[in-house]
Amino acid sequence: MIRVVLPAHLRTLACVTREVELEITGQPTQRSVIDALEARYPPLKGTLRDPVTQKRRAFIRFFASEEDLSHEPPDAPLPDAVVSGAEPFIVIGAMAGG
Amino acid sequence: MSQVRVLVGTRKGAFTLTSDGRRDNWDVAGPYFAGWEIYHMKGSPADANRVYASQSTGWFGQLIQRSDDGGVTWEPVGNEFRYDGVPGTHQWYDGTPHPWEFARVWHLEPSLTDPDSVLAGVEDAALFRSSDGGRSWGEVPGLRGHGSGPSWQPGAGGMCLHTIIVDPSDPERIFVAISAAGVFRSDDGGETWRPVNKGLHSEGIPDEDAEVGHCVHRLAMHPSRPEVLYMQKHWDVMRSDDAGESWNEVSGDLPTDFGFAIDVHAHEPETVYVVPIKSDSEHFPPDGRLRVYRSRTGGNEWEALTNGLPQSNCYVNVLRDAMAVDSLDSCGIYFGTTGGQVYASADAGDTWAPIVRDLPAVLSVEVQTLA
Numbered sequence: 001m002i003r004v005v006l007p008a009h010l011r012t013l014a015c016v017t018r019e020v021e022l023e024i025t026g027q028p029t030q031r032s033v034i035d036a037l038e039a040r041y042p043p044l045k046g047t048l049r050d051p052v053t054q055k056r057r058a059f060i061r062f063f064a065s066e067e068d069l070s071h072e073p074p075d076a077p078l079p080d081a082v083v084s085g086a087e088p089f090i091v092i093g094a095m096a097g098g
Numbered sequence: 099m100s101q102v103r104v105l106v107g108t109r110k111g112a113f114t115l116t117s118d119g120r121r122d123n124w125d126v127a128g129p130y131f132a133g134w135e136i137y138h139m140k141g142s143p144a145d146a147n148r149v150y151a152s153q154s155t156g157w158f159g160q161l162i163q164r165s166d167d168g169g170v171t172w173e174p175v176g177n178e179f180r181y182d183g184v185p186g187t188h189q190w191y192d193g194t195p196h197p198w199e200f201a202r203v204w205h206l207e208p209s210l211t212d213p214d215s216v217l218a219g220v221e222d223a224a225l226f227r228s229s230d231g232g233r234s235w236g237e238v239p240g241l242r243g244h245g246s247g248p249s250w251q252p253g254a255g256g257m258c259l260h261t262i263i264v265d266p267s268d269p270e271r272i273f274v275a276i277s278a279a280g281v282f283r284s285d286d287g288g289e290t291w292r293p294v295n296k297g298l299h300s301e302g303i304p305d306e307d308a309e310v311g312h313c314v315h316r317l318a319m320h321p322s323r324p325e326v327l328y329m330q331k332h333w334d335v336m337r338s339d340d341a342g343e344s345w346n347e348v349s350g351d352l353p354t355d356f357g358f359a360i361d362v363h364a365h366e367p368e369t370v371y372v373v374p375i376k377s378d379s380e381h382f383p384p385d386g387r388l389r390v391y392r393s394r395t396g397g398n399e400w401e402a403l404t405n406g407l408p409q410s411n412c413y414v415n416v417l418r419d420a421m422a423v424d425s426l427d428s429c430g431i432y433f434g435t436t437g438g439q440v441y442a443s444a445d446a447g448d449t450w451a452p453i454v455r456d457l458p459a460v461l462s463v464e465v466q467t468l469a
Contacts, residue, residue, distance in 0.1 A: 009133055009158060013174065043174040047158040051178040052200070059157045093157040 002028055002078070003088035004037060010048075010091065014041040019088055028083050030062060031074040048091060059094040101468040102424050103168065104432055105149065106440055107136030110458035112151055114169045117453075119426055121444040124453045130172065131163065138419055138462045139169070140206050145213040146466050150232060152203035152218070160202050162218075162232045168466075175232035179203070179220055182239035188222065189251035198222045198247075205419060207262035210269065219259030223250060223276040225288065238288040241274065246293065246310045253277035253313045253332070254378075260418055261317045265324040273327065273342065278302070278313035281329070283342050294342030298331065315358045316418040320367035328370050328397070330360040330418070335372055337397050348397020353384050359421035363446060364429040368396040371423075371431060371447060373416040381436075382413035390433070392447050406450030407441065414439070419462035426467060434460025 005019045014020070022036045038045040049056050054074075056062075062069040065079055065087045081087040100119040106112065111129030130136075134153045142148040151163040151172070160179065163172040185198035201221040209215035214231040217238075225238040241259075250257060258277055265271035270287045273294075280295040293310050303311040313332035320326065329336040329345065333356050336345040349355035354374045363369035370393045376384045383389060388407045391400040414437035424430035431447050434440045438457035443450045 007157075009155070013161075043161070046160070046177045050159065050200075052180045057157065057159055 001085045002033055002036075002082060003085055004033065005088045005090045006044075007091060007093045009093070010044055013043045013047065015043075016041070021085075028078045029075050030056075030069065030072065030078070033078070033089055034074075059096065061092045061094055063090040063092055064088065100426060102426070102430065103141070103146075103466040103468060104422075104440065104442075104453065105139040105141065105151075105169065105462075105464040105466070106434055106457065106460060107139050107151070107419075107462035108434075108438070108458040108460050109135055112136040112139055112153075112169075113454070113457060115440065115453050121424075121426075121430055121442060124442075126454050127169075129458075130169070134161075135202075136461065137202060138205050138464070140208055140464045141168075141466045142208040142213040142216075143210050144208070146468055148208070148213040148231075150206045150208060150216055152206055154202045160200070162203065162206075164232050176228065176234045179218070179226055179235055180237070181224060181242075182237040185222075186242075186247060188247055188257060189249060191252060193251075195248065198224075198242075201256060204258045204260045205262055207264065210264060210266055217262050217264075217272075219262050219274060221256040221258040223257050223259040223279065225259055225262070225274055227288070240284065240289050241282060241291045244282065244291050244293070246279070249310055250276060250279040251311070261314070263317055263319050263327075265319075266321045267324050271324070271341070273317060273319075275314040275317050275329075277315065278332075279310050280312040280314050281317065281327075281342050294338075295345070296343065297338075297345030297347075298336065299334070300332065302332070316360050318360045318362045318370070320362045323367045326367065326396075328360050328362060330357050330372055332356065332378060335360070335397060348393070350393070350398030350400055352391055352400050353389075353402075357416075358418040359416050359433060361421045361423055361431070363431075364423045364425040365427075366394070366429075366446075369394050369446070370397060371421065372400075373421070373433065375415060381415040386411050386413060388412040388414065388435075390431070390443075390447055390450075403443075403447040403450070405448060406443075412437075417461055419464075420460050422463050422465040424465045424467045430465070432463050432465055434463045436460065 104115040111132040113128030139151040149165040153161040187195035190196035205219040207217040218226040226235045261275035263273040327338045337348045390403040414435035421433040436459040439455040
């Protein structure tokens with residue numbers, strides 16, 4: 001079970017009020033987590049990554065365990081602490097956005 | 099009794115302003131999509147309850163929202179805008195080739211007859227169409243297929259397709275305008291396009307009367323005379339009497355002919371409204387006086403409308419999609435400012451009053467006249 005913390009605007013869009021929990025089949029990666037997130041919350045499709053290029057949006061960052069995962073390959077395994085559910089996968093809007 | 103609903107898109111959300119036909123007391127609802135840029139909202143002429151909204155931010159990209167109850171509740175629909183084929187390049191600000199990249203939807207134009215059919219003008223400039231209520235989008239490829247795309251360049255706001263007008267007497271005829279490329283016309287429902295910019299002169303391009311490259315800010319048409327088009331260009335107010343085949347300047351006695359918004363009276367095809375802005379760098383009214391100018395002669399002769407508008411220390415802008423008219427017997431005129439005011443006149447511009455005056459910067463204003 002992967003815990004995902006969304007920024008406020010995306011919580012509003014997904015109609016959730018707190019972090020969400022996702023079951024991932026296979027090795028959890030950024031790609032599989034976002035795939036599962038978009039499948040469960042269709043309004044989020046295209047908000048974290050461009051729907052055409054599938055690239056992470058420039059003003060979106062991914063953090064976990066006080067580390068910046070934004071530039072990890074999308075198919076790289078997520079840290080053990082995220083996979084175990086001990087730490088959330090945090091989606092952040094960059095400071096420069098808004 | 100008739101009602102009016104004003105759809106206001108701002109830098110930080112959407113608002114709906116409603117009144118009865120007297121238009122003296124207004125209810126303000128919103129913000130919807132608080133914190134998001136709402137470049138445009140527009141209702142379907144075929145179903146007033148169907149409203150589309152373009153919602154975006156630099157963080158999360160583009161969403162399209164759809165309402166089926168007149169803007170009370172909303173549903174996000176499709177947001178995949180994929181250019182047809184290899185997108186190619188246009189000119190960047192410095193004149194070098196730059197790849198076509200989708201940024202946002204500037205304008206939504208619902209079909210005159212089908213609530214599920216809607217056109218979208220986007221940045222980087224292209225035209226998209228949905229036939230399923232916004233759930234899926236496909237590019238209308240003939241426009242960029244015209245072949246002049248490599249010479250198009252961005253205006254200060256980006257390289258946007260900001261105006262879409264469908265001829266009500268012939269839905270196969272569509273006009274679009276692009277900053278900075280110019281006006282294009284299709285006579286076959288969007289299959290093929292050609293530039294219609296003869297008569298335009300622009301100092302910002304190497305050939306001042308080139309076929310494409312002009313920074314057209316806005317077009318307006320009266321539905322009863324679809325061959326007559328009015329244009330607010332970067333500089334110059336222009337008029338065409340032959341569906342864009344040729345253009346003539348009608349700036350006349352305006353204090354400045356720079357501006358963004360232009361619209362036509364709902365019942366008087368020769369009555370036109372503009373909001374002169376001082377210059378391309380000073381995006382505010384001349385002398386700090388907010389004046390709408392009205393021509394009752396289809397241009398050239400203009401009168402300043404000031405009653406109820408601030409006549410000192412006013413330095414707001416009125417953007418290209420931020421003026422609209424209603425179709426009540428006494429035509430209402432509406433415009434929004436970058437200072438967050440939405441002004442309305444229920445007497446065709448003679449007197450003005452703010453409906454609301456402290457919204458975020460207004461990007462767009464549309465009006466629905468409800469039975």
